Amino acid sequence: MKTTTEELLAFVAVIDSGSITAAAETLQQTVSGVSRALSRLEHKLDATLVRRTTRRLQLTDEGELFLVRARAILAAMEDAEESIARQRQRPAGRLRVDAASPFMLHCVVPYVRAFSLAYPEITLELSSNERVVDLMEQRVDIAIRIGALQDSTLHARALGSxxxxxxxxxxxxxxxxxxxxxxxxxxxxxxxxxxxxxxxxxxxxxxxxxxxxxxxxxxxxxxxxxxxxxxxxxxxxxxxxxxxxxxxxxxxxxxxxxxxxxxxxxxxxxxQPISAVFYQSASMAGRARAFLDFLAARLMV
CATH class of the missing domain: 3.40.190.10 (Periplasmic binding protein-like II)
Structure with missing residues (x-):
C-alpha cells in the first residue's frame, strides 16, 4: 500500500510538536487519529520511525532518514498548491512573524496597514522577542534577526544592514x-x-x-x-x-x-546584517514571499 499525505503530515507534526497530543492539536485531529496514522505509516514501511516512551519521542535512524524525505515531499506539494493558487487568487492565509521589539515597532508596524491593503487575504500575527526563538516551538513562519546568523538549519533571506x-x-x-x-x-x-x-x-x-x-x-x-x-x-x-x-x-x-x-x-x-529566517515550507509559501518582498522594498536601514 502507498503512503498517504495524511500519514506524512501526522509523522512530521508529531516530530515538530514533540508529542502525539500536540500534533493532534496542530492538525485539528483526534489523538487516536494521529496515533493510528503514524502506526499505519510504520506498518507500510515495515520500519519503526519513532520510539515512544512515557517521557519523550525519539527518532530512529530510519525515522531520521524518512523525515528528510517526508519534509521534501510536503514542501513540494505545498509549493505546487501555492503555484496553482497564485494563478487564480492572491496570497492568503495566516502568516506568523517574529522580531525583536525595536525592529517590529520601527520597521514592521509602520507598514502593516499598507500591507493589509495590498494583501487583504493574509492574516498577520506579530510577536516580539528579544531572544532568538525556536520557529517550530513558537509556531513562527518568519523570524527577523539582527546580527550574524547562527542556525544553519534555517533558510535565510538578507533584507539589508x-x-x-x-x-x-x-x-x-x-x-x-x-x-x-x-x-x-x-x-x-x-x-x-x-x-x-x-x-x-x-x-x-x-x-x-x-x-x-x-x-x-x-x-x-x-x-x-x-x-x-x-x-x-x-x-x-x-x-x-x-x-x-x-x-x-x-x-x-x-x-x-x-x-x-x-x-x-x-x-x-x-x-549589523538584517535577515529573515524560515524553514523550507515557509519559503515556498506565497504569503511569506509577498511579505518579504513588500518589507524589503520599504526597509530604510
Whole structure:
C-alpha cells in the first residue's frame, strides 16, 4: 500500500510538536487519529520511525532518514498548491512573524496597514522577542534577526544592514557636553545592554580620533542597562545618557532633532546584517514571499 499525505503530515507534526497530543492539536485531529496514522505509516514501511516512551519521542535512524524525505515531499506539494493558487487568487492565509521589539515597532508596524491593503487575504500575527526563538516551538513562519546568523538549519533571506551610531539627546549634551575622545566618553553616563555582553562593545577607535582599524572596539561600562533596544532608545530620548544603537530604530529621531550622533570622527563603519529566517515550507509559501518582498522594498536601514 502507498503512503498517504495524511500519514506524512501526522509523522512530521508529531516530530515538530514533540508529542502525539500536540500534533493532534496542530492538525485539528483526534489523538487516536494521529496515533493510528503514524502506526499505519510504520506498518507500510515495515520500519519503526519513532520510539515512544512515557517521557519523550525519539527518532530512529530510519525515522531520521524518512523525515528528510517526508519534509521534501510536503514542501513540494505545498509549493505546487501555492503555484496553482497564485494563478487564480492572491496570497492568503495566516502568516506568523517574529522580531525583536525595536525592529517590529520601527520597521514592521509602520507598514502593516499598507500591507493589509495590498494583501487583504493574509492574516498577520506579530510577536516580539528579544531572544532568538525556536520557529517550530513558537509556531513562527518568519523570524527577523539582527546580527550574524547562527542556525544553519534555517533558510535565510538578507533584507539589508543597519549601521551602529553613538547617540544622545540634545538636552543631555547641553547639560553634560559632547565627548570627542574615548577618554571623555568614559566619563559620561553610558547606557548599555544586560545581555549579550558583545552589545556593550562600541565601534569606536580606542586609540585616537580617525583611527579606522575595523577590528577595534571599546568595551563600555554602563551606568544603566536594559534588555531591550527600545528601552535603551527611550532612555536616551529621556536624556539619561549616551548609547550605541542601530540606525533602523533611530534614523527618524536624528532627522527630527530628538537625538544627535556623537563621536562620528572616531566611529567605525560597523553594520549589523538584517535577515529573515524560515524553514523550507515557509519559503515556498506565497504569503511569506509577498511579505518579504513588500518589507524589503520599504526597509530604510
Amino acid at each position: 543597519s549601521r551602529l551610531r553613538i547617540l544622545a539627546s540634545p538636552a543631555y549634551l547641553a547639560e553634560h557636553g559632547e565627548p570627542r575622545t574615548v577618554a571623555e566618553l568614559r566619563r559620561h553616563r553610558l547606557i548599555g545592554f544586560t545581555a549579550p555582553e558583545s552589545l556593550n562593545d562600541w565601534p569606536v577607535s580606542p586609540d585616537s580620533i580617525g583611527d579606522r582599524d575595523a577590528s577595534a572596539f571599546v568595551r563600555i561600562v554602563p551606568a544603566m542597562s536594559a534588555s531591550s533596544g527600545e528601552t535603551v532608545r527611550q532612555l536616551v530620548l529621556g536624556g539619561n545618557g549616551i548609547a550605541c544603537l542601530a540606525t533602523f530604530m533611530t534614523r527618524s529621531d536624528v532627522e527630527g532633532g530628538r537625538l544627535r550622533t556623537v563621536m562620528d570622527a572616531a566611529l567605525l563603519d560597523v553594520r
